[in-house]
Amino acid sequence: NAGVMQNPRHLVRRRGQEARLRCSPMKGHSHVYWYRQLPEEGLKFMVYLQKENIIDESGMPKERFSAEFPKEGPSILRIQQVVRGDSAAYFCASSPPTIPYEQYFGPGTRLTVT
Amino acid sequence: EDQVTQSPEALRLQEGESSSLNCSYTVSGLRGLFWYRQDPGKGPEFLFTLYSAGEEKEKERLKATLTKKESFLHITAPKPEDSATYLCAVQAGGGSQGNLIFGKGTKLSVKP
Numbered sequence: 001n002a003g004v005m006q007n008p009r010h011l012v013r014r015r016g017q018e019a020r021l022r023c024s025p026m027k028g029h030s031h032v033y034w035y036r037q038l039p040e041e042g043l044k045f046m047v048y049l050q051k052e053n054i055i056d057e058s059g060m061p062k063e064r065f066s067a068e069f070p071k072e073g074p075s076i077l078r079i080q081q082v083v084r085g086d087s088a089a090y091f092c093a094s095s096p097p098t099i100p101y102e103q104y105f106g107p108g109t110r111l112t113v114t
Numbered sequence: 115e116d117q118v119t120q121s122p123e124a125l126r127l128q129e130g131e132s133s134s135l136n137c138s139y140t141v142s143g144l145r146g147l148f149w150y151r152q153d154p155g156k157g158p159e160f161l162f163t164l165y166s167a168g169e170e171k172e173k174e175r176l177k178a179t180l181t182k183k184e185s186f187l188h189i190t191a192p193k194p195e196d197s198a199t200y201l202c203a204v205q206a207g208g209g210s211q212g213n214l215i216f217g218k219g220t221k222l223s224v225k226p
Contacts, residue, residue, distance in 0.1 A: 033212050048212030091157050100211045101146045105157035
């Protein structure tokens with residue numbers, strides 16, 4: 001059973017460009033979560049999605065950030081007009097519908113903004 | 115404000131030297147407390163879930179316990195391969211069921 005998959009693993013963007021991060025949940029998991037980990041900081045919750053629904057986006061910055069989990073395909077975290085402060089590791093997690101608290105994490109995407 | 119504090123920030127042990135990591139929390143109604151292990155450059159690996167005070171879980175050399183204010187991760191006779199950062203997280207009653215609040219972690223180094 002494949003785990004949570006994220007791609008790309010590393011992404012370099014120049015200031016002002018767009019970054020798209022992809023996440024495929026574990027088989028049988030219908031809940032997806034995105035977290036950001038800044039250097040020397042703990043993981044911070046960003047958004048919680050189910051298929052075609054945003055359940056909780058209380059951790060998402062108000063501007064430039066958006067997330068979706070379409071009926072078909074991976075979940076996408078999109079960052080428009082990236083700035084240096086967006087450089088971080090972005091982790092996706094998924095959970096089964098019956099145990100939403102138990103989140104299994106992917107390997108992360110390390111975004112570097114130059 | 116819901117908060118998770120882990121101590122110590124870093125811990126160095128000799129192989130076979132048992133110790134404990136601490137996770138103290140302040141939340142408005144605890145739904146669950148979670149321990150993860152994170153190796154450098156990788157995502158957190160799920161270890162344990164604890165739901166109520168007095169609960170204990172064990173896995174190999176690790177044992178997690180929970181009280182009303184804190185959780186401990188006991189490591190018995192650690193080996194070098196136990197070296198990693200251990201993360202504690204809570205799911206608070208006031209947040210959505212997806213919103214985990216993480217501590218900054220304890221970086222454990224086990225020397226042979």
